[in-house]
Amino acid sequence: AGFTIFTRVVEICVLIVGMIWVFGYLGGVGFSPIYKGENTNDPSVIFNWHPLFMALAFPICMAEAVLAYRAPIATTADKPQRKTLHIALQSAALLFIILGLVTTIKSHTLKRPTPIPNFYSPHSYMGLFTSALAVIQYMFGFYAFAFPKLSQKDRAASVPIHAFLGKTVLVLGLATMTTGIQEKTTLVQTLMKPPGGMYSPYFVLPAVLELLLMVTGIAVLFHH
Amino acid sequence: AGFTIFTRVVEICVLIVGMIWVFGYLGGVGFSPIYKGENTNDPSVIFNWHPLFMALAFPICMAEAVLAYRAPIATTADKPQRKTLHIALQSAALLFIILGLVTTIKSHTLKRPTPIPNFYSPHSYMGLFTSALAVIQYMFGFYAFAFPKLSQKDRAASVPIHAFLGKTVLVLGLATMTTGIQEKTTLVQTLMKPPGGMYSPYFVLPAVLELLLMVTGIAVLFHH
Ligand code: HEM
Ligand code: HEM
Ligand code: HEM
Ligand code: HEM
Ligand SMILES: O=C1O[C@H]([C@@H](O)CO)C(O)=C1O
Numbered sequence: 001a002g003f004t005i006f007t008r009v010v011e012i013c014v015l016i017v018g019m020i021w022v023f024g025y026l027g028g029v030g031f032s033p034i035y036k037g038e039n040t041n042d043p044s045v046i047f048n049w050h051p052l053f054m055a056l057a058f059p060i061c062m063a064e065a066v067l068a069y070r071a072p073i074a075t076t077a078d079k080p081q082r083k084t085l086h087i088a089l090q091s092a093a094l095l096f097i098i099l100g101l102v103t104t105i106k107s108h109t110l111k112r113p114t115p116i117p118n119f120y121s122p123h124s125y126m127g128l129f130t131s132a133l134a135v136i137q138y139m140f141g142f143y144a145f146a147f148p149k150l151s152q153k154d155r156a157a158s159v160p161i162h163a164f165l166g167k168t169v170l171v172l173g174l175a176t177m178t179t180g181i182q183e184k185t186t187l188v189q190t191l192m193k194p195p196g197g198m199y200s201p202y203f204v205l206p207a208v209l210e211l212l213l214m215v216t217g218i219a220v221l222f223h224h
Numbered sequence: 225a226g227f228t229i230f231t232r233v234v235e236i237c238v239l240i241v242g243m244i245w246v247f248g249y250l251g252g253v254g255f256s257p258i259y260k261g262e263n264t265n266d267p268s269v270i271f272n273w274h275p276l277f278m279a280l281a282f283p284i285c286m287a288e289a290v291l292a293y294r295a296p297i298a299t300t301a302d303k304p305q306r307k308t309l310h311i312a313l314q315s316a317a318l319l320f321i322i323l324g325l326v327t328t329i330k331s332h333t334l335k336r337p338t339p340i341p342n343f344y345s346p347h348s349y350m351g352l353f354t355s356a357l358a359v360i361q362y363m364f365g366f367y368a369f370a371f372p373k374l375s376q377k378d379r380a381a382s383v384p385i386h387a388f389l390g391k392t393v394l395v396l397g398l399a400t401m402t403t404g405i406q407e408k409t410t411l412v413q414t415l416m417k418p419p420g421g422m423y424s425p426y427f428v429l430p431a432v433l434e435l436l437l438m439v440t441g442i443a444v445l446f447h448h
Contacts, residue, residue, distance in 0.1 A: 117422050120422035120423065120427055121406065121409065121410070121427070121431070122402070122405055122406050122409055122427075122430045122431045122433070122434040123406050123434075124431075125431040125434060125435060126402065126434045126435070126438065129435055129438060130438075164446065168442055168445075171395060171441075172438060174399075175395075175398075175399040175402055175438070178346070178350065178399055178402070178403050179402050179403050179405075179406040179434070181346055181403075182345065182346050182347050182403040182406045182407050182410075183406050183407075183410050185345065185346055186345070186406075186407050186410035186411060186414070187410060187414065190410070190411065190414040190415060191414060198341050198344035199344065203344055203345070203346075206346045207345070207346040207348075207349040209346070210346040210347075210349060210350045210403070211349060211350070211353055214350065214353060214354075214396055214399070217395075218392055221392075222388065
């Protein structure tokens with residue numbers, strides 16, 4: 001139980017440090033690009049939803065969903081309640097993944113004078129692969145466990161493969177986050193050249209985030 | 225067996241694509257910085273050992289070490305032979321990790337006119353965390369299994385924790401590689417501005433590498 005509390009504290013720390021980075025240093029969020037003059041804008045405030053939504057999706061919702069059968073927040077929940085919690089959290093995770101994808105693509109497309117191309121980075125291909133696996137896993141989950149489609153025997157046989165793929169999607173999501181954080185940090189380093197040098201919060205916050213994400217993954221999967 | 229062959233093919237592909245990237249596009253390797261004039265140099269040829277050594281360490285040696293008990297290359301090996309193979313491969317992995325760390329630090333320190341600072345990126349902190357865990361795991365492995373220090377009972381009790389931490393170190397190594405590849409790619413994108421635009425081999429090769437690393441991790445751990 002102590003270890004589960006530790007796990008949740010780390011998850012919350014990811015969100016807090018992520019928010020300090022996004023709101024304190026990357027310019028926060030907004031609903032339309034910042035006007036910078038005739039046909040020129042800065043859509044960062046739209047982009048910045050991307051890391052926030054992804055932080056809600058993987059180290060919060062999906063991590064808790066993967067814990068839902070073993071260490072649910074509602075500790076006294078019975079098996080059907082745990083299942084409901086699992087589905088609710090996975091649905092929330094999928095929603096946040098979609099919102100996270102939409103916001104980065106929007107921010108690229110709205111950029112003026114020239115839109116930023118989509119899907120050029122290693123990070124974006126990791127992200128697409130991970131998102132596709134998450135969608136497959138989600139549909140497979142419904143197919144196998146939510147409708148009376150599969151026999152009890154086939155359900156039982158699906159559990160190990162569903163559990164393996166589920167843990168895989170969580171780990172890939174966390175790994176994709178670390179590459180996105182690295183990409184943003186290197187873009188800030190080379191293009192924005194923030195004051196304070198290499199050991200300013202612009203570099204320390206994302207480094208702390210990477211460490212927290214690694215610990216999140218280890219701590220959640222140590223329950224398994 | 226077919227799946228194990230697939231796994232090894234993917235591992236080899238990581239090395240091949242990595243070598244095409246390093247030798248074909250990043251300038252290859254060498255033993256001293258390239259002279260660029262009075263007190264000015266380019267130490268990339270020393271840095272470039274870093275990704276090569278890390279590719280040998282994690283998706284080759286450590287991946288094969290983690291397979292050594294279940295699907296050793298020498299398929300007919302008995303248990304003691306598998307153990308010898310496991311230790312040999314983990315020793316090779318650790319050697320390559322150390323060489324990988326030394327070469328990037330060297331390349332930073334030798335840079336002229338101004339040395340590049342060490343340990344400023346999120347990637348480098350992930351790398352230090354992962355390397356430290358690898359060393360701990362290695363020493364713990366020797367302590368628990370190589371000397372007649374622990375009783376048979378304590379050895380057996382150590383196996384699950386050793387196996388969990390071992391799989392963790394492999395995954396963290398692969399994840400650290402993806403952030404390093406992203407960092408290098410973004411540095412190339414912003415500082416070197418290579419010809420051919422966003423869909424040139426400078427961007428496609430590292431994107432392919434990230435996908436291969438994800439598949440490597442999934443394929444190796446699917447044996448477990
Ligand atoms: C929370 C930490 C994250 C940060 C800081 C981050 C950062 C970035 C950045 C800087 C870009 C724009 C440059 C580019 O196209 O590569 C981007 C794009 C993208 N990210 Fe992330 N990312 C994060 C998490 C994720 C996750 C978890 C996924 C998917 C599972 C993901 C999927 C994508 C995709 C598909 C794109 C390409 C969108 C486009 O090209 O329009 N990201 N991200
Ligand atoms: C992206 C979506 C999903 C992911 C990543 C995921 C992940 C997981 C993981 C890791 C487990 C193992 C939990 C444990 O052993 O404690 C699990 C179990 C389970 N999941 Fe999912 N899941 C997803 C979606 C779904 C959906 C949509 C459903 C049903 C509609 C579902 C139903 C189940 C059930 C019934 C189990 C428990 C099996 C058992 O132990 O009896 N999952 N899931
Ligand atoms: C194979 C793919 C890899 C690539 C392309 C890569 C790329 C880079 C780059 C560009 C740097 C210099 C900038 C910086 O300091 O962040 C660097 C440094 C570093 N890398 Fe990697 N890396 C890879 C794998 C790894 C792995 C697997 C580890 C450890 C497990 C690691 C650990 C480090 C450390 C500790 C530094 C900092 C060294 C210093 O500051 O002097 N790297 N890497
Ligand atoms: C970084 C270093 C190491 C890593 C990442 C690692 C990883 C692993 C993993 C993942 C397993 C589980 C294999 C399986 O279940 O098929 C394992 C098993 C084992 N490792 Fe290691 N290992 C490391 C170093 C060592 C060392 C140095 C020794 C001994 C000197 C050792 C001895 C063993 C033994 C005896 C087992 C088999 C336990 C059993 O199933 O009876 N390992 N290791
Ligand atoms: O639909 C389900 O399938 C599994 C299990 O019954 C398979 O054995 C489970 O926990 C469900 O809720």
